[in-house]
Amino acid sequence: MTVACNFDGRIVVNWKSCDWQPYPAIDGGETDLKWHPVRAEPGPGDGTYLLKVAPGGGAKLHAHSGQEEFVVLDGELIDGDGTVLRTGDVLSYDPGTRHRTRSPKGCTLMVWIEKPIDTVEGDDEIATMQAGRKIVNWKTADFTRYPTLPETADPIDWHNVRADPETGMGLSLIKFLPGSSSSLHEHTGYEEFVVLQGSLVDPDGTVYETGDVVSLPPGSIHATTSPNGCITAVVIEGPLKTLV
Ligand SMILES: [Fe+2]
Numbered sequence: 550m551t552v553a554c555n556f557d558g559r560i561v562v563n564w565k566s567c568d569w570q571p572y573p574a575i576d577g578g579e580t581d582l583k584w585h586p587v588r589a590e591p592g593p594g595d596g597t598y599l600l601k602v603a604p605g606g607g608a609k610l611h612a613h614s615g616q617e618e619f620v621v622l623d624g625e626l627i628d629g630d631g632t633v634l635r636t637g638d639v640l641s642y643d644p645g646t647r648h649r650t651r652s653p654k655g656c657t658l659m660v661w662i663e664k665p666i667d668t669v670e671g672d673d674e675i676a677t678m679q680a681g682r683k684i685v686n687w688k689t690a691d692f693t694r695y696p697t698l699p700e701t702a703d704p705i706d707w708h709n710v711r712a713d714p715e716t717g718m719g720l721s722l723i724k725f726l727p728g729s730s731s732s733l734h735e736h737t738g739y740e741e742f743v744v745l746q747g748s749l750v751d752p753d754g755t756v757y758e759t760g761d762v763v764s765l766p767p768g769s770i771h772a773t774t775s776p777n778g779c780i781t782a783v784v785i786e787g788p789l790k791t792l793v
């Protein structure tokens with residue numbers, strides 16, 4: 550049986566060449582933030598988007614009822630406890646996080662936010678934030694073999710940031726060795742990734758280059774190859790179905 554690929558609803562945008570719009574503030578007033586929504590609606594702050602913080606800008610105190618995850622693509626961001634998040638850092642915050650951020654030098658982020666954000670008044674909950682925060686830099690992360698090898702045509706390595714090893718759901722760094730491919734699979738939830746190094750090719754010939762942000766909706770079917778190797782940061786929202 551031959552299963553056709555499905556790319557309906559796919560979005561590809563490169564963070565270095567996308568257009569930037571004023572970030573639609575969740576409470577009506579940030580002027581130092583710009584965004585490029587990949588899959589997000591103005592207002593509630595959830596979804597998948599690129600965010601650019603101007604030098605001296607930042608986000609006022611806010612609370613996350615769901616997961617917040619981002620990659621620092623460029624620049625530096627300082628978290629509420631003074632931790633400096635540098636280019637290449639990949640962050641995951643548990644639900645319940647309450648923090649503020651600032652960026653003296655400016656920065657660009659690739660952001661996945663699971664549920665709407667609320668701006669709040671009062672003090673940061675630093676201990677809660679620190680307990681639920683994971684930080685890894687993709688340039689120095691250690692990679693191990695992706696555990697669900699039957700789902701890959703060739704060996705693929707990963708660094709699990711916040712993912713279920715059984716299903717792959719969650720946030721991880723994925724490293725394709727040169728010439729390796731994933732087997733044909735269907736996504737039951739969104740797959741959204743940013744190419745941090747190298748490139749990937751889908752069976753329809755579309756090449757995802759370094760800097761590309763890709764959103765594949767539920768129902769997407771593909772098998773991806775990396776002729777020269779690559780590293781991506783990916784969030785997978787639903788279990789994968791392997792089709793071969
Ligand atoms: Fe946040």
Ligand SMILES: [Fe+2]
Pocket residue numbers: 734736740771
């Ligand atoms: Fe996929």
